[in-house]
Amino acid sequence: MDFYDKDLVSIRDLDREKIEYILDLSKKMVPYARGEKVKRALDGKILGNLFFEPSTRTKLSFESAAHRLGCDVIDVSEMSMTSISKGENLADTIRMVDAYCDAIVLRHPYEGAARLAADVSENPVINAGDGAGSHPTQTLLDLFTMREAKGSLDGLNVVLVGDLKYGRTVHSLAEALTMFGVRLTLVAPESLQMPQDIVDRLRNKGCNPKKTTVLEDAIPQADVLYVTRIQKERFPDPAEYQKIAGTYRIDNSILRSAKSDMIVMHPLPRVNEIATEVDSTPHARYFQQAFNGVPVRMAILCSIMGGKIDD
Ligand code: CP
Numbered sequence: 001m002d003f004y005d006k007d008l009v010s011i012r013d014l015d016r017e018k019i020e021y022i023l024d025l026s027k028k029m030v031p032y033a034r035g036e037k038v039k040r041a042l043d044g045k046i047l048g049n050l051f052f053e054p055s056t057r058t059k060l061s062f063e064s065a066a067h068r069l070g071c072d073v074i075d076v077s078e079m080s081m082t083s084i085s086k087g088e089n090l091a092d093t094i095r096m097v098d099a100y101c102d103a104i105v106l107r108h109p110y111e112g113a114a115r116l117a118a119d120v121s122e123n124p125v126i127n128a129g130d131g132a133g134s135h136p137t138q139t140l141l142d143l144f145t146m147r148e149a150k151g152s153l154d155g156l157n158v159v160l161v162g163d164l165k166y167g168r169t170v171h172s173l174a175e176a177l178t179m180f181g182v183r184l185t186l187v188a189p190e191s192l193q194m195p196q197d198i199v200d201r202l203r204n205k206g207c208n209p210k211k212t213t214v215l216e217d218a219i220p221q222a223d224v225l226y227v228t229r230i231q232k233e234r235f236p237d238p239a240e241y242q243k244i245a246g247t248y249r250i251d252n253s254i255l256r257s258a259k260s261d262m263i264v265m266h267p268l269p270r271v272n273e274i275a276t277e278v279d280s281t282p283h284a285r286y287f288q289q290a291f292n293g294v295p296v297r298m299a300i301l302c303s304i305m306g307g308k309i310d311d
Pocket of ligand 1: 059
């Protein structure tokens with residue numbers, strides 16, 4: 001499968017066959033991700049981890065994935081700690097990091113930053129979230145989590161709820177799910193619905209998502225309830241955020257109408273969207289989902305940086 005030395009900027013860089021290859025390899029990576037088996041498939045390589053926006057899961061799971069594979073990591077967590085604070089532009093910063101490592105992982109507050117980085121970097125660039133744009137490695141771990149729970153992605157009934165406008169994880173995920181004939185329901189306040197250009201792309205790929213503001217109507221048919229945080233940091237007006245915060249909250253009472261095997265996912269961090277009482281129900285899958293970031297990112301790093309896992 002042709003991943004070696006390639007960028008991963010958008011989920012649109014991948015087709016179904018490539019996605020399934022990564023999901024299959026991720027499954028093989030689980031015992032390595034847990035430390036039950038050891039293989040230094042990327043010994044001698046260096047990963048550059050640039051996180052110019054806060055992150056717990058993506059940054060640390062990429063680091064964990066790299067270390068599990070014997071790959072060294074150089075990293076920056078704040079723009080203020082780089083020469084960007086002296087006026088250096090992103091392109092020159094990327095050229096410099098490119099000279100010091102074998103692949104770059106970039107999180108950036110601006111949509112399009114990962115594409116720019118990929119254009120100037122000789123080594124591959126992996127988008128770890130660009131503003132309200134997309135988050136393709138999150139999508140791969142989301143798909144892995146769904147497939148592990150449900151056995152197959154084909155024909156699932158998936159409900160996306162919350163901030164579908166600014167939530168980049170749902171942008172990538174919705175597009176990927178169209179490759180698997182998934183039925184999609186989009187639950188959001190009118191002002192936070194999925195951007196029309198993405199809905200148009202879903203329709204062009206044969207998926208006609210249902211849109212609603214009423215979460216209760218969507219839950220009984222759902223196989224997967226994918227909950228997102230209202231992205232406070234992306235609202236131009238804090239008063240608009242206050243009007244919408246708390247619109248949807250998943251608790252045990254709302255889950256009474258769910259199928260017994262329906263899973264609740266969330267890319268995390270959560271604020272108040274999922275009550276902690278849900279954590280101990282069989283529906284909760286979000287902490288497993290966060291762990292899955294390690295084997296999935298091991299599969300991505302191995303494929304892009306040229307590591308081999310044979311068993
Ligand atoms: N899911 C996710 O991207 O989490 P972080 O912002 O903590 O990386």
